Amino acid sequence: MSDANNQTKAAPKHSAMHIAVGLLARRDYSRQQIQLKLQQKQYDADEIETTLDHCQQSGYLDDARFAALLLKSHISKGHGVNKIRQSMQQKGLSRALIEQVLLDSECDWFEVAKLKAQKKYGEAVPLDHPTRAKCIRYLMGQGFDYEQANYALAVEVD
Incomplete structure (x- = not known):
């Protein structure tokens, strides 16, 4: 009798499509992210692939x-x-x-680096070598290359 109760209490498993559309309704994901989420829920590979293709064709997944x-x-x-x-x-x-x-993107990465440096350090540009090196390492850690970081910390002379 307890087996019958356990079976009725178990929630029905939603389709992979239901799960994928539910996730994509909240925010965008990459195809691989949705695939991994469905794999974690142990859907079979064919159902996952069909679901992903349908979501792409419907414009839910891009x-x-x-x-x-x-x-x-x-x-x-x-x-x-x-x-x-x-x-x-x-x-x-x-x-x-x-x-x-x-x-x-046509983004000016030098200007983005400069804005990031200004936000972090203000208008005052560090002049001593150790402080400047620390600032460059910070900007490089934020994804800028050395040239962009150096540009961001350059002193503008009027």
Whole structure:
């Protein structure tokens, strides 16, 4: 009798499509992220692939749109190309798509680095070598290359 009670209490397993659409209704994900979530819920590979294809054809799942939104989010946080590229790779976006989105962005990374430095350090530019080196390491940790970090800390002479 307890077996019958356990069976009636068990919630019916939703379809992979139901789960995927539910996730995508809240926010965008990459194809790989949805695939991993469905694999964790132990759906079979064929059902996952069919679901992903349907979501893409319906416009619910779009890696290019997701990449563009991710890029915009990272730029607003003051992150550089290297950090953005790494984040996109971790989310399962293809290298070709990542490079295309970065190329299409037309973002002035030198100015983004400068704004990040101003936000962190104010208008005062550190002149001593150890402090300046620390600032450059910080900016490089935020995804900027050495040239961009150096530009961000350059003293403007009027």
